[in-house]
Amino acid sequence: MSDAAATFDALRPPLLRVAYRMLGSMADAEDVVQDAWLRWADADRQAVRVPEAFLRRVVTRLCLDQLKSARMRREAYVGPWLPDPVVEPDAVEDVTLPLMLALERLSPLERAAFLLHDVFGESFDDVAESLGRDSAACRQLAARAREHVRAGKPRFPVERAHGLEIARAFFAASRGGVIGRLGEMLAEDVSLYSDGGGKRPAAARVMLGWGEVTRTFAAIARLARGRTGELVRYAYVNGLPGFITREPDGILQTTALLIENDRVRAIYVMRNPDKLRHLEERLN
Structure with missing residues (x-):
């Protein structure tokens, strides 16, 4: 179990980034990552060739389940909704706040396909495995998402x-x-x-x-x-x-x-x- 914990702890930060960008909530992202740890602890780890890919799929599927209830909660939210603030002293985030707001207008599957492929660089074959869709369908999901979020990308990055x-x-x-x-x-x-x-x-x-x-x-x-x-x-x-x-x-x-x-x-x-x-x- 110590090897399982060491492997998971090394992957926890990137998994948390995936979950946060999917959900816009640090508390929900941390809950998802903790749930992923429980599944990793119970998994047949000998059969897992690439732990990072396996865990990213687990986190993605858990996030898709969370997004269904999150959408209902946000419909009852008081005033404008913003994602939880993530503060970085140096590096500029790969997904900025306006882009995260644009992601809110997407379906959960569009959001996942866009983030996994366009932001995290996964192949469409890997995205398809995570989403339980074929590769062509995932390409269409990402393309639709790209059209919707284009306005959310900063046009003039500031030094x-x-x-x-x-x-x-x-x-x-x-x-x-x-x-x-x-x-x-x-x-x-x-x-x-x-x-x-x-x-x-x-x-x-x-x-x-x-x-x-x-x-x-x-x-x-x-x-x-x-x-x-x-x-x-x-x-x-x-x-x-x-x-x-x-x-x-x-x-x-x-x-x-x-x-x-x-x-x-x-x-x-x-x-x-x-x-x-x-x-x-x-x-x-």
Whole structure:
């Protein structure tokens, strides 16, 4: 059993990445990976030629089962839904936050085919084995997914240092109540997503357009009355430049910025404490 545990522990990080990108929830991804471990422990491991391929198939199938119930839960979600924030100090994620939102519009099979082939580089024969479909059907699933998610891919990738520089300027303007300076940083068609999950104050819908977004930040500044929270650090959040703060209520918050042509095109704010728990544990 010690060999089985050592093999699984080495594969746990990539399996968790697969599960998270499929589900958008770290808690659900961790549950799936734990379930995969139980199946690995009970498996006839002598008959498994490539443990990574075997376990990725197990995780994929478990995620497909989870997605059915996750879709129903999200239909009853309070306010805009965002995936759990994953914070990376250096590397840009292979699946950015806008792309993860685009994946939400796909069927579970389309999502799995796209991620396994286009993101993780599996052959369509391997994808077919994971999904229980033939290779041609998996090609069609991935092609349909590609059409839907094309708009979710950043068109103008931002160099890392420059992205964090814009994040610093955004933090200073938004938290300092300098709405005029903040407005200069925003694209005309900017959008603001704020996920409180009904557990913390947040906008009930996506704020759209320069005017609505600047008015929202002006209102937040008035309500804050000088209580701006504490900056924890600047970082990449789901592949986008942003920052982590500890708000006046003591709970963490993440802000991620989609930047195009040196303007902020979208702002993603995570306030739901349930989705920030894994980050709190990492920082402590």
